[in-house]
Amino acid sequence: MKKTLFKEIRRNSDKYFLMLPFSILFVVFTVIPVISSILLSFTDFNMLQPVSFSGWSNYLRIFLDDDIFPIAVKNTLVFAVITGPLSYFLCLSLAWMINEFNKNIRTILTFIFYVPSISGTLFTIWAYIFSGDSNGLFNSILMRLGINYEPVLWLSDPRYMLTVIIIVQLWASLGTSFLAFIAGLQGVDRALYEAGTIDGIRTRFQELRFITLPSMGPQLMFAAVMQIGAAFGVSGICVALAGNPSTDYAAATIVTHLSDMGTARYEMGYASAIATILFITMVLINFGIKHLLKRYTNI
Amino acid sequence: MSMTIITKVGRRQTHSIFGDIVLFLFLALLGAFMLLPFIYAISQSLKPIEELFVFPPKFFVRNPTIDNFLNLFQRTNNMWVPFERYIVNSLLITVIGTVGGVLFAAMAAFPLAKFVFPGSRKYEFVIILSLLFVFEVTYVPQYITLSFLRLIDTPWALILPAMANTLGLYLMKQFMSQLPDSLLEAASVDGASTAKQFWSIVMPNVKPAWITATILIFQALWNRDTSTYIFTEQLKNLPAVFRQISSTNTIATVGIGAAAAVLLMIPPVVVFLFSQSRMLETMAYSGMKG
Numbered sequence: 001m002k003k004t005l006f007k008e009i010r011r012n013s014d015k016y017f018l019m020l021p022f023s024i025l026f027v028v029f030t031v032i033p034v035i036s037s038i039l040l041s042f043t044d045f046n047m048l049q050p051v052s053f054s055g056w057s058n059y060l061r062i063f064l065d066d067d068i069f070p071i072a073v074k075n076t077l078v079f080a081v082i083t084g085p086l087s088y089f090l091c092l093s094l095a096w097m098i099n100e101f102n103k104n105i106r107t108i109l110t111f112i113f114y115v116p117s118i119s120g121t122l123f124t125i126w127a128y129i130f131s132g133d134s135n136g137l138f139n140s141i142l143m144r145l146g147i148n149y150e151p152v153l154w155l156s157d158p159r160y161m162l163t164v165i166i167i168v169q170l171w172a173s174l175g176t177s178f179l180a181f182i183a184g185l186q187g188v189d190r191a192l193y194e195a196g197t198i199d200g201i202r203t204r205f206q207e208l209r210f211i212t213l214p215s216m217g218p219q220l221m222f223a224a225v226m227q228i229g230a231a232f233g234v235s236g237i238c239v240a241l242a243g244n245p246s247t248d249y250a251a252a253t254i255v256t257h258l259s260d261m262g263t264a265r266y267e268m269g270y271a272s273a274i275a276t277i278l279f280i281t282m283v284l285i286n287f288g289i290k291h292l293l294k295r296y297t298n299i
Numbered sequence: 300m301s302m303t304i305i306t307k308v309g310r311r312q313t314h315s316i317f318g319d320i321v322l323f324l325f326l327a328l329l330g331a332f333m334l335l336p337f338i339y340a341i342s343q344s345l346k347p348i349e350e351l352f353v354f355p356p357k358f359f360v361r362n363p364t365i366d367n368f369l370n371l372f373q374r375t376n377n378m379w380v381p382f383e384r385y386i387v388n389s390l391l392i393t394v395i396g397t398v399g400g401v402l403f404a405a406m407a408a409f410p411l412a413k414f415v416f417p418g419s420r421k422y423e424f425v426i427i428l429s430l431l432f433v434f435e436v437t438y439v440p441q442y443i444t445l446s447f448l449r450l451i452d453t454p455w456a457l458i459l460p461a462m463a464n465t466l467g468l469y470l471m472k473q474f475m476s477q478l479p480d481s482l483l484e485a486a487s488v489d490g491a492s493t494a495k496q497f498w499s500i501v502m503p504n505v506k507p508a509w510i511t512a513t514i515l516i517f518q519a520l521w522n523r524d525t526s527t528y529i530f531t532e533q534l535k536n537l538p539a540v541f542r543q544i545s546s547t548n549t550i551a552t553v554g555i556g557a558a559a560a561v562l563l564m565i566p567p568v569v570v571f572l573f574s575q576s577r578m579l580e581t582m583a584y585s586g587m588k589g
Binding site: 005008009012014015016017018019021022023025026028029030031032033034036037040047094097098100101105107109110111112113114115116118119120121122123124125126128129135136137140143144171176179180182183184186187204216217218219221222225226228229230232233255258259262263268271272275278279282283286 | 314318319322325330333334336339355356358403406407409411414416419422425428429430431432434437438439440441445448459460463466468497515521522524527538541542557559560561564567568575576578579581582583586587588
């Protein structure tokens with residue numbers, strides 16, 4: 001048995017050879033960091049002093065003695081529960097609507113909706129739109145219309161911060177999943193729709209429910225995986241709009257907290273423990289979603 | 300109006316004209332919201348300084364000027380590192396990272412797409428699992444690894460990790476598995492090695508897939524602010540230096556910051572415009588089974 005496995009590996013050596021460059025980089029920059037962060041989470045590593053084993057103390061500190069962690073978890077969950085599914089739904093429904101039109105209109109609309117996700121640093125312009133003084137575009141409009149009489153601190157008042165971040169988040173979230181849905185919708189067999197009309201499907205909503213969605217299972221799965229990662233990794237937009245740390249840490253997420261502890265305070269052991277908790281949560285949720293999707297589509 | 304919207308094949312029975320118009324209006328409105336920050340950024344970048352601070356603020360520019368762009372170049376020229384240096388750095392990081400990333404991902408995608416060999420299924424599983432880990436999540440542990448390898452403060456701190464792009468690998472693998480086996484069988488009868496098959500048969504046939512991977516990696520690298528990895532001024536890239544400029548002097552830099560954001564945005568947007576159909580072709584195979 002062992003000998004045949006070895007032979008098999010020998011026989012396929014050309015394939016392993018092709019995969020070698022990618023594998024080395026993948027192991028060095030993804031696998032080792034993930035594993036080492038799990039190991040480091042049990043130490044008090046701070047990049048200066050020698051590493052010493054500290055058992056579960058980082059984890060105890062996270063759960064018992066960290067005032068920011070609960071806020072970060074709450075915010076991350078808010079983003080994961082609101083922005084994640086909402087943007088998934090937006091990707092799907094917008095792709096579906098766009099796909100109802102002919103090629104030229106479809107191309108233009110696809111471009112318009114996708115382009116925010118590749119605009120790089122342009123989301124910082126939202127900081128001017130929602131600027132807290134009366135010079136901010138949104139404030140000035142509200143004041144001119146007489147809805148508000150004084151400027152609202154959209155980005156530093158904890159009451160509004162999250163809502164603004166969610167809006168900007170959604171604006172920038174029609175990325176790879178959105179394209180995958182558009183492509184998937186175009187791949188649905190035309191004959192199925194004709195057959196559907198004969199079988200008594202009358203509206204485009206019935207079409208969506210009984211023909212389109214069931215045949216898009218694999219795309220729905222791919223997009224779910226991509227969106228989970230994005231929802232749990234939320235940090236860039238928070239930092240750009242509300243700063244890190246934000247007022248009273250009201251816009252802290254697990255990732256902003258992690259980078260605050262890791263790159264600003266060099267508490268790498270502690271940051272690693274936060275990262276480990278995040279990894280485990282994401283993997284568990286990923287399995288959960290896969291299980292759900294398998295039940296409702298034909299994959 | 301309705302004539303422009305209906306498909307060439309003819310109207311499907313399930314599609315009322317009224318429904319089409321409602322959908323179109325809805326999408327047009329939402330589309331306007333999506334474009335709002337772009338229009339505002341362009342408008343801000345063209346405003347003369349007195350218009351930037353006029354009260355109440357105006358959305359559109361009245362007397363457009365390119366002063367902000369000129370100021371941006373002037374400011375960058377006054378720094379002790381010449382501006383061209385940052386452009387070269389940005390290009391170097393983006394080009395090396397993208398070319399290497401696409402090539403390595405394609406090389407790894409081919410065996411996974413077309414053969415079953417010991418470990419291939421497990422490898423695929425790990426790749427799919429790692430699609431979950433967006434860059435931000437592995438950021439701190441990756442930083443530690445980079446500093447152990449003494450890569451911090453070199454362009455390689457950005458280039459090397461970007462060369463193992465799992466999304467690129469995944470999309471190319473999906474696309475390659477659609478290639479007919481007969482294509483490869485003919486070549487392997489002729490005695491072509493796996494590497495030869497990859498280069499002369501697979502790569503020319505999966506052009507949409509590697510164009511897509513190119514765009515994804517290009518966008519990610521072009522927009523990366525290198526300032527947490529690179530401290531030496533001569534090695535910084537455009538996003539890092541633009542951020543530096545627009546955060547130094549807040550009063551005069553609103554327009555300059557907008558100008559910088561507009562300039563930075565142009566390459567990824569242009570690249571996408573020219574490759575939209577290729578990307579969609581690739582995404583058609585993105586589906587994931589169980």
